[in-house]
Amino acid sequence: MAQSSALPDELAAAARGGAALSGFLRGLPRVDRAGLERHATALAGRSVKRTAKQQALDVAIGAVDLTTLEGADTADRIRSLCTRARNPDPHQPDAPQVAAICAYPDLVRPAVDALAGSGVRVASVATAFPSGRSSTEVKLAEVRLAVQAGADEIDMVIDRAAFLAGEHDRVLAEIAAVRAECGSRHLKVILETGELATYDNVRRASWLALLGGADFLKTSTGKISPAATLPVTHVLLQAVRDWRAATGQLRGVKTAGGIRSTKDALRYLVAVRDVAGAAWLTPELFRFGASSLLDDLLLQRRAQSEGHYGTAREIPVD
Numbered sequence: 001m002a003q004s005s006a007l008p009d010e011l012a013a014a015a016r017g018g019a020a021l022s023g024f025l026r027g028l029p030r031v032d033r034a035g036l037e038r039h040a041t042a043l044a045g046r047s048v049k050r051t052a053k054q055q056a057l058d059v060a061i062g063a064v065d066l067t068t069l070e071g072a073d074t075a076d077r078i079r080s081l082c083t084r085a086r087n088p089d090p091h092q093p094d095a096p097q098v099a100a101i102c103a104y105p106d107l108v109r110p111a112v113d114a115l116a117g118s119g120v121r122v123a124s125v126a127t128a129f130p131s132g133r134s135s136t137e138v139k140l141a142e143v144r145l146a147v148q149a150g151a152d153e154i155d156m157v158i159d160r161a162a163f164l165a166g167e168h169d170r171v172l173a174e175i176a177a178v179r180a181e182c183g184s185r186h187l188k189v190i191l192e193t194g195e196l197a198t199y200d201n202v203r204r205a206s207w208l209a210l211l212g213g214a215d216f217l218k219t220s221t222g223k224i225s226p227a228a229t230l231p232v233t234h235v236l237l238q239a240v241r242d243w244r245a246a247t248g249q250l251r252g253v254k255t256a257g258g259i260r261s262t263k264d265a266l267r268y269l270v271a272v273r274d275v276a277g278a279a280w281l282t283p284e285l286f287r288f289g290a291s292s293l294l295d296d297l298l299l300q301r302r303a304q305s306e307g308h309y310g311t312a313r314e315i316p317v318d
């Protein structure tokens, strides 16, 4: 079913679906809810050295998928977003570019044109985002069109109704089919964790996505509440950490939806470093999906370089 070459036997069997998949998902360790939330809270409260802040702000800016996913989006609006992505703050020419812009499929083409030669990638949501309620055929057609228009990355949503009904083979098959349609383009699999009800389900969905060929696990669409949280991001980070231990393959995490402040962004960076490892503090392996976070990151960066903030606002990144 899903791609299984180069995987250890147990994972290769699970990636083919059926009883091996059911057994694998049943055998995943249960999430200790209280322990997870305690750990996430403890990490969020860590204090830091002042010298780390500038570096952390730049890591955060470079990890942003600058997002607009509004019904009123236009090509002009996308071009403005791309101008910002290339050069986030004209007053801070040394500020890094963001990792990518993220938009609906019909706006990929103007984004690709506006970002040509910049190194900023174009990500597109697809597969009947945000609900995922369409046939696999329609979802694959949408992915195909986004790829043909030049998207570098596809952010798909999983079929949450099928997942919650226990139809894991169906969810896996759809992810694998989208994976195949993406070709060499990066595939981010949106779990929409706010609809998955339990951390155990978030863990199962994470492994399904990895078995189906995800390059990134992504928490949320940003269209329902709760969106990203620190505990669910921990669960995704644990999954990619464990996937690497089992397979040697690096997979990324994108936390998305409702992240608007530098303070929150830095808490996520601390979680990335602590749970997955410092190797994940790169746009190749960690992203923020956010429509307005960049504004605050740039304000804080400017304040930092002008020396307006004291140690109370510093963050733990080294």
Ligand SMILES: O=C[C@H](O)COP(=O)(O)O
Pocket: 067, 069, 102, 220, 221, 222, 223, 256, 257, 258, 259, 289, 290, 291, 292, 293
């Ligand atoms: O994937 C990104 C989200 O849709 C953005 O959510 P946000 O508008 O809450 O930052």
